[in-house]
Amino acid sequence: MVRGLSKNDIQECLSESKRWLQSIYGWELTDNQEWKDFNLDMIHFSKTSRRGHFSKRGVKKGHKDKLIWIGLRDINMWYGYCKKTKFGLNTPFGGVNLHCKKLGLKRTMVHELTHFIQHLQGRQYSELETTENELLFVLSRDKGMIRHLIPYQVRKKQEDSHKLYGYRWRESRDELESELHNEIDNVCVMLRTKYQNDFKTNHKIHKVKSYF
Numbered sequence: 001m002v003r004g005l006s007k008n009d010i011q012e013c014l015s016e017s018k019r020w021l022q023s024i025y026g027w028e029l030t031d032n033q034e035w036k037d038f039n040l041d042m043i044h045f046s047k048t049s050r051r052g053h054f055s056k057r058g059v060k061k062g063h064k065d066k067l068i069w070i071g072l073r074d075i076n077m078w079y080g081y082c083k084k085t086k087f088g089l090n091t092p093f094g095g096v097n098l099h100c101k102k103l104g105l106k107r108t109m110v111h112e113l114t115h116f117i118q119h120l121q122g123r124q125y126s127e128l129e130t131t132e133n134e135l136l137f138v139l140s141r142d143k144g145m146i147r148h149l150i151p152y153q154v155r156k157k158q159e160d161s162h163k164l165y166g167y168r169w170r171e172s173r174d175e176l177e178s179e180l181h182n183e184i185d186n187v188c189v190m191l192r193t194k195y196q197n198d199f200k201t202n203h204k205i206h207k208v209k210s211y212f
């Protein structure tokens with residue numbers, strides 16, 4: 001079908017993406033007949049385009065029977081939305097090269113299938129949810145990818161600079177590192193607050209019990 005991807009590979013990618021999403025959304029999804037019936041025939045693959053798209057009314061003239069459009073060009077490149085995820089991290093403005101067509105295709109499928117789930121569950125389309133799913137999925141398959149991700153604030157600066165001046169804001173390594181350290185510090189404070197409070201609660205219960 002496409003250089004480096006056989007029909008079998010593509011089927012495998014779809015099954016794996018569906019399985020992963022099921023592990024996130026649970027029985028509400030696995031029990032859904034439309035979800036169960038979703039198969040490769042409902043995806044249009046374009047060799048020349050780069051875009052991915054979901055439409056409940058069918059993707060474009062000529063492919064109205066398909067719900068998802070997947071452009072296979074540069075499928076190994078991971079361009080994510082600039083969204084403030086719970087995770088705190090984002091892909092950089094210029095994208096990340098996953099160096100693997102299969103991982104790139106699965107990442108795209110997770111994104112577009114997330115829109116399908118939003119449709120099945122009657123929810124608003126949200127790119128925050130797709131972005132979070134993409135990040136979690138890619139990291140679950142390749143933990144090393146975390147070193148290519150950047151804090152949301154840095155990505156935001158890249159976007160703003162591109163809008164204003166037409167080129168991305170280039171962070172100095174020092175700045176990037178200090179942003180990362182801040183993120184780590186924030187998580188440390190958060191955990192410390194959580195566990196110290198838990199400890200206090202347990203401690204109190206213990207004290208009261210021994211008092212009697």
Ligand SMILES: [Zn+2]
Pocket residue numbers: 111115127130
């Ligand atoms: Zn989307």
